[in-house]
Amino acid sequence: MINRYPDILRQVLKPARYTGNELNSVIKDPSQVKVNFALAMPDVYEVGMSNLGLKILYEALNRQPDIAAERVYAPWVDMEAAMRERKIPLFALESSRPIKELDLLGFTLQYELSYTNILNMLDLSGIPLLTSDRDLSHPFVVAGGPCAYNPEPMAEFLDFLILGEAEETIVEVSQAVAAWKEAGRPDGRQGLLKMAALIPSVYVPSFYRVTYKTDGTVQQVTPTCPEASPVIYKRIIEDLDQVAFPTKPVLPYLEIVHDRIMLELFRGCTRGCRFCQAGIIYRPVRERRLETLLKQAQELVDHTGYNEMSLVSLSSADYSRLRELVSALSERYKDQHVSVSLPSLRIDSFCIQLAQELQKVRKSGLTFAPEAGTQRLRDVINKGVTEQNLEDAVGAAFRAGWSAVKLYFMIGLPTETDEDIQGIAELAYSVKKLYMQITGRRDIKITISVASFVPKPHTPFQWYGQISLAEMERRQKLLRSSIRDRSITLNWHDAPVSMIEGVFSRGDRRLGNVILTAWRNGAKFDGWSEHYKHDVWEQAFREVGLDPAFYASRNRELNEVLPWDHLSAGEDKDFLIREYHCALSAECTPDCRRGSCSACGVCPTLGTKIVDWGNAEHE
Amino acid sequence: MSKLRLKITKGEELRFISHLDYVRAITRAVRRAKLPAAYSEGFNPHMKVAFASALAVGVTSDAEYMDLDMEEQIEPSEVIARLNAVLPPGIQVREAGYVDERAAALMAVVDQTDYQIMIPVTGAFSVADAQMSLTRFAEMEKVVYVRHSPKGKRFIDLKQYIAHPLEMENTPQTVQLSLSIKMTSGGSVKPSEILDVLVSDFGFPVQSQTALIHRTALWAAADGKQVSPLALEQP
Ligand code: SF4
Secondary structure (H helix, E strand, O other), rough: OOOOOOHHHHOOHHHHHHHOOOOOOOOHHHHHHHHEEEEEOOOOOOHHHOOOHHHHHHHHHOOOOEEEEEEEOOHHHHHHHHHHHHHHOOEOOOOOHHHOOEEEEEEEEHHHHHHHHHHHHHHOOOEEEHHHHHHOOOOOEEEHHHHHOOOOOOOOOEEEEEOOOOOOOHHHHHHHHHHHHHHHOOHHHHHHHHHHHHHOOOOOOEEEEEEEOOOOOOOEEEEOOOOOOEEEEEEEEOOOOOOOOOOOEOOOOOOOOOEEEEEOOEEEEOOOOOOHHHHHOOOEEOOOHHHHHHHHHHHHHHHHHHOOOEEEEEOHOOOOOHHHHHHHHHHHHOOOHHHHHHHOOOOOOOHHHHHHHHOOOOOOOOEEEEOOOOOHHHOOOOOOOOOHHHHHHHHHHHHHHOOOEEEEEEEEEOOOHHHHHHHHHHHHHHHHHHHHHHHHHOOOOEEEEEEEOOOOOOOOOOOOOOOOOHHHHHHHHHHHOOOOOOOEEEEEHHHHHHHHHHHOOOHHHHHHHHHHHHHHOOOOOOOOOOOOOOHHHHHHHHHHHHHHHHHHHHOOOOOOOOOOOOEEEEOOHHHHHHHHHHOOOOOOOOOOOOOHHHHHHHHHHHHOOOOOOOOHHHH | EEEEEEEEOOOHHHHOOOOHHHHHHHHHHHHHHOOOEEEEOOOOOOEOEOOOOOEEEEEEEEEEEEEEEEOOOOHHHHHHHHHHHHOOOOOOOEEEEEEEEOOOHHHHHEEEEEEEOOOOOOOOOOOOOOOOHHHHHHHOOOOOOEEEEEEEEEEEHHHEEEEEEEEEEEOOEEEEEEEEEEEEEEEEEEEEHHHHHHHHHHHHOOHHHOEEEEEEEEEEEEOOOEEHHHHHHOO
16 A cells, blocks of 8 residues: 555545554465454544454454454545545555455444445445345455444345354354355355354344334344344353453554553443443443453553553443552552543542542543433433432542533433423532532533433333434523523534434334435435535435434334344343333332342343452352 | 663655654653653653654655653663564664763754655656756756745745755666755755655656655764764763
């Protein structure tokens, strides 16, 4: 790449996005491996390189001597234009080979708004967009990640998907490809797909027929061959101490979004927030041992030279031995100028103490997520946080010297009324009052970030209709008019974007045509506000003849067949229904991590259990 | 505290990374090598390094110079070995030596830099035309280049920065230019700017966008002679 197209690289922004050669990247001799796998993120380099899941899979695959994993990200629009003009196909960063020559191309599906970028990358690779148009000369297009739990809108573009934690499955799938190639590709692409379908957690959409009722809802999803099982269950890694972790990650030259060491403390979160998909799909909680983490931290410091380490997990502050971990890390790395940070904080004073310890003198902003403005609504969503908790935490922060806080909220949550919206403003004002009481000063900065609630599959709110665009905008206005204070800043996500996300998150296969149409009409980088084109999407729905409100705003019946009912994170639907009812009556469900099991079904279904080193039985 | 001066390469592999990214790649390597580098005080301590000049994106080099403050003196040969063991492909330390702690900053002592420009030639390349173009350039007293930046236009006389006449060599596939550029406290010019003017105003028969530029040396002046910045002010 570098010497072939210096003129192009000289013109584009951040050419290092395309030139590879980073430290710790793994370059294998193609003639010495049996399977070539491109790991892709349908977003730019800086975003893709920050994804921990892809780092883990890169490590898992490259550990295998027979498999070469390479990376590829979405070229930014300037590079794309140059590539199209000069007919340069999308290429892999390690070998500069065209993606089309590899055996597998695996996308991580992190958010629905990246779907058009997948089509764009397939097109740039010269791979037919529809699975039915591909032949033996094309790679298998695979996907995983959170959106794989309802990939139906993308079903026609993806040969197969992997549900759940993929570090074992992805190797098994690659081995299947190697065996199939060695056997002379029996039965063509179908032959491999049938082999893959037999691997647990692999979903081959083309092996299922979907029928619809006259009202447009799904009637039935039926397997069309014996290899396809009626329900696909996710897989998880039971023992995180035994599984490979990338302690020699590729070290980018460019500054990426998360440009620091990521130490993964545990997977899963069982706090049970009812809007949260991650809270279901990563169950149950499984922690790494303290000793494992200390060892991995050391290797990461040695192999990267980063001066920042982030303790990542869904709710890192819940790690059972956090205090010991933090002291050990701060002690060990203080002289090496490595700072340690916690990306997500629980709302309590323990966390403030910790944050204080970690940040020592620097008092950058603290972030809290009450999510809703009133106690009633927080009970509806099972966010186990009281006004008092927030006051204690924020108060502790102010006493410790912080003067900036960020508060995250959602609007459009089930049962929300105008009172709940005003509650957000009131909460902000009470935080300000508290600051003035404690410090006697007025120099506080409060930032309120408001997202629009998007109902997600596999959550207790999966039946709940999203509020309309007009209603989102009305509630945003209402909130804006309730806040008149220079020390409080209000940010929000674009309502139209949240609506499109709502359509695709709970969509069915018919939406594939909308994605295709929107992409043909120029939609790409939809997650980047400067590239999002709402009129293109509206036009695409009209052209295809589908109503976005049918997917996003309609309240669904509890007995309706949902497009993703054949895909399972292990949860019982009955549990989600129970939680749905608890929500409506504002009843809380406790965390099962150290308390009693709330019978979500995941542990028995997967034959696994919680691993928490704070639990007496593990000590 | 000791000041260690290093001569480092920037190879083909990282041709297109920016100077800032290059500096970060080196400081991370210093950390991986566990060298006793000195840090600034404050909430956000950073490693004390200083470079002679920032290399443009797209340019490789055999001769980048960097000063690194060390808490402890370690044999230069050991520093070289430890760094080279952990540096990414394309960056290698070629030489190292301690200079006086109070030595003038690298940026202030360097005054000339040499480049080679390699350009692939297209079918119609004529050596005579190329020679003619260089001769015309050499004969001009003044050659004005218009530099556009976000701050506006600047008119720069390129000739005042040319240290030696340009030299050309060619093979059937490529033409290679060697040039020496003066670096002054008032500024300097980029080799790409000289090439641009050669092509646009003097009819040098190549396409400048396909040029590969490589820095071959960086010089400091001592007693009227050009010396390597490493040869200055040994303690
Ligand atoms: S089955 Fe019980 S213990 Fe396991 S994750 Fe679900 S609620 Fe928690």
